[in-house]
Amino acid sequence: MGDEVRAAAVFGWIRTHPLMSIISIGLLVRAVVAVLFTYCYDVSTWATVIANMQAGAGLFELPGYYYTPIWGYFISFIGMVGNFLFGIDVFGTQIDSLVPIQGVAWDYYKVLITYNSFNVLFKVAFTLVDLAVSYLLYRIVRSLTGDSTKAAVAFGLWFLCPLVVYTSCVQAMFDSISVLFMVLTVYMLLNRNYLLAGMSFSAAAFSKFFPAYLIFIFLAYVIASNRGNRRECVVSVASSVIGASVMLLVIFIPDILNGTLEESFGFIFNRIESIEGESDGIWDAISSNGYTVVLLLQPAVFLIQVVLAYYLQKSDPDGLDRRFIGYCLLGSAAVFLWTPVPSYLLIVVPFLICHFLVSDRRYRYSLVAMFAIPVVYALVLQNYGILFQADAFLGFVSSETIVGGIEWLNQVNVLGMTNQSALNLVFGALETLAIYSVFITYISIRRADRRSGANGAS
Amino acid sequence: MVRRDAAVAILVVMVAVMVVGEVAVYYVNPYSYGSNVYESEGGLEYSVESSGASEFRVIELDPGSVGPIERFYVYFDPDYGTIGLPDAEGSIDALVLDLEIHGVDATIVDAAALRDVVENVEPCGSCIIFITGAMPSTVYEGVSGDPILNWTASGGALYWLGETLGKYVGNQDGSVREVDEWWTLFYGEGCFNDSDDSVIGDVRGDPLGESICVRSSSVQFGMSTSVPDSKHIGYVSDTGYGSVGLAKYGSGMLCVIGGYFDDDTRSDLVQTVSSNVTYDSAVILDQVVNVRGGTTTGSLEESAGAVVYIFCGGYFSPYGARYIL
Structure with a gap:
């Protein structure tokens, strides 16, 4: 009897808890x-x-593998689950009817495609990661506002964010793992758990490098939150460094022993090398120049991080946690003064969600822009590429439609570039505008606040 | 401020997953594969085994006039000129490892050792693999009667991947020299696709290619389908070039893989070499066998000189083995 009552209570809680409906909708959309x-x-x-x-x-x-090892370790685990638990023995096949598209200038298509069972394995893993990130945002927002409704909104904004859904369940890209470790870092910092914060930071920075830029802001927060207590400050920083070092060793020991450390940073070196490569067509030239621009912007990116960190560590202890989130938003957006691949922008979204809910609703337009535009840009970049599997295994799109569409994208238009390149330029510019909207909003808020302050004074 | 347990649990789970994956990659590989071909009371049999789930393909081939190949040489000399292969050393390492994974123990030979091979090693049953875009001047000067051409015509097998076969000579000073009218040494003008036009073949050639999971569609530098006594197991373009072409050359064989060295063309080269497919080979048996942790057996046809190639994973193949009957 007691068990039945308890079970009924649990089911009742599940039915009525606002997160459950968000999770259900998110899972349904993802499925x-x-x-x-x-x-x-x-x-x-x-x-x-x-x-x-x-x-x-x-x-x-x-x-075949060009990233730092962390993601490789996760692939290894997922592969074992797939093979030993679900019996996935063959991962994919070549689709001959799509082979003609291999000659196009925009060559980000593969006709050697993976089976649905294989893809779903990764997509389920990423969905679990998305859930974990949602949960952490829920806890962070609840702790900073004391408002469960706002926390639930934070949960939903991440779990239902189109860019998150797309990256995890269409592109099957692992950016959300880096985001999870980054949000864990923030969570641990807010909880003064510096050892685990350091560990999480290492994992975040060496999954995808972008969270590494935030090290200045993280360090400033540690200093600011221990102001007036030098010993505590030193111990906190030391704990973070120890945590980060331990994780670094765990990740890289095999590479150090095997002498493959250089390969594990191929992700960076390959892009730098491509700057010097010969340009084969206008988009190659744009990409190559784009990488040069990325490099040239690095001093500005670092300068912004340092300036933000300086002001954060100087700021008033009152409201430090909220301000920390705001600075993380500016810092993460500043990483992308250039136009990144849409999935990279996932590291900005958690801070935007938190800052919007915790501190300033005036970021709503940025939020909408960051939710909508990058995913449209991703669709432009990947276009018919997301339909190959639908053609091969589900049959609701024909090869002729895909090949015809890609051939149209490959046509050179009156501007002397392919339609694909033209679309990339337009939507890439829009994405950049979406990123810059964070700074535009920040500046306009500062101006408005200054004006209202001046009016109040007068 | 907030409960720590759930977040710590998330971190612990993530790190645990990561470490398990890391251990599997570097310290305890949970995957193991094996195969065997043996005589039993019921005749000739094969067995395949896997620690997990695997789909094996068992192909028994009559290698035709060329016969089974038992000696494998890969040419690379860092001092001699190459063309179209930016990371020559890394590419050679990857190729040799991939061949080893698929049952072929290849010996890397430099320009001088290559000269020894073509002078002293019996051509029949031997093959030389080039991915350097140019043949070294120790064996090829671009004239009739060059040692490498004589060796191949005497029964050797020459596998080629990279810039047009025969067009370039690699010099000892690291430079490369272009050969005039190189095609006269092979099958005549247009025998290999020397133009940048139509670099993609979009129609499958001989079905054997699909069986061994040939995947590259590039016909740049590829062999013409009009070459006599040739077989095209890859894709064929409307301009008449194949992505994987094999042709009779005297008593030997030339195999040309179209395109530059990359993951796809490397895989095609490895599968073509390992399976011992030739321009006049014939399929005796082609079976697909699924294993779910353990060993499975099957029957083969007795055929002296036939080659049995067993691999698993299809287009993403982690294992291969070859047996000469």
Whole structure:
């Protein structure tokens, strides 16, 4: 009897808890999207990486893996689950009817595509990661505002964010893992758990490098939150450094021992090398110049981080936690003074959500822009590439439609560039505008506040 | 401020997953594969085994006039000129490892050792693999009677991946020299696709290519379908070039993989070499076998000189083995 009552209470809680409806909607959306659409370019690479591991060639002995090792370790785990638990033995096949598109200038398509069972494995893993990030945002917003409704909104904004859903369940890209570690870092810092904050930071920075830029702001927060207590400040920083170092060793020991440390940073070096490469067409030239611009902007990016950190560590202890989130928003947006691949922007979104809910509703236009535009840009970049699987295994799109569409994108227009390049430029510019909207909003808020302050004084 | 347990639990789970994956990559590989071909009371049999779930493909081929290949040489000399292969050393390492994974123990030979091979190693049953875009001047000067051409015509197999076969000579000073009318040494003008036009083949050639999971569609530098006694197991373009072409050359064979060295073309080269497919090979048996942790057996046809190639994973293949009957 007692058990029945308890079970009824649990089910009642599940039915009525606002997070449950958000989770249900999010899972339903993901289930539909994950089955119907897959951009096979990246996930096909994960299949190659697993095959290399199965062959005993590790992460770097055979070509195929170009990131730092963390994601490789996760691929390894997911691959084992797929093979030993679900019996996935063949990852994909070549779709001959799509082979003609291999000759196009925009060559971010792979006709060696992975099966749905393989893709879903990764998409489920990313969905779990998305849930974890949502939960952490829920806890952070609740702790900063004391408002469960706002916290639930934070949960929903992340879990239902189109860019999050797209990155995890269409592109099957691992940016959300880096975001999870980054949000864990923030959470641990807010809880004064510096050892775990350091560990999380290392994992975040070496999943994808972008969270590494925030080190100045994180350090400033540690100093500011221990102001007046030098000993405590030193211990806190030391704990963070120890945590970060331990995680660094865990991640890189095999590479250090095997002498493959250089390969594990191929993600950076390959892009730098491509700057010097010959340009084969206008988009190659744009990309190559784009990488040069990224490099040239780095001093400005670092300068902004340092300036933000300086002002954060100087700021009043009252409201420090809220201000910390705001500075993280500005810092993370400043990483992308250039036009990034849409999935990179996931590191900005958690701070935007938190800052919007915790401190300033005037960021609503930025929030809408960051939710909508990057995912449209992703659709422009990946276009018909997300339909290959639908053509091959589900049959609701024909190869002719895909090939015809891609051929149209490949046509050179009156501007002397392909339609694909023209679309990339337009939507890339819009994405940049979406990122810059964070700064535009910040500046306009500062001006408005100054004006209202002046009016109040008068 | 907030409860720590859930967040710490998330971190612990993430790190645990990461470490388990790391251990599997570097310290305890949970995957193992094996195969065997043996005589039993019921005749010739094969067995395949896997620690997990695997789909094996068992292909028994009559290698035709070229016969089974038993000696494998990969040319690379850092001092001699190469063309179209930016990371020559890394590419060679990847190729040799991939061949090893698929049952082929290849020996890397430099320009001088290559000269020894073509002078002293029996061509029949031997092959030389080039991915350097140029053949070294120790064996090729671009004239009729060059040692490498004689060796191949005497029964050797020459596998080529990279810039047009025969067009470039690699010099000892690291430079590369272009050969005039190189095609006269092979099958005549247009025998290999020397133009940048139509670099994609979009129609599958011989079905054997699909069986061994040939995947690259690039016909740049590829062999013409009009070359006599040729077989095209990759994709064929409307301009008449194939992505993987094999052709009779004297008593030997030339195999040309179209395109530059990359993951796809490397895989095609490895599968073509390992399976011992030739311009006149014939399929004796082609079976797909699924294993779910353990060993499975099957029957083969007895055929002297046939080659059995067993691999798993299809287009993403982590294992291969070859047996000469």
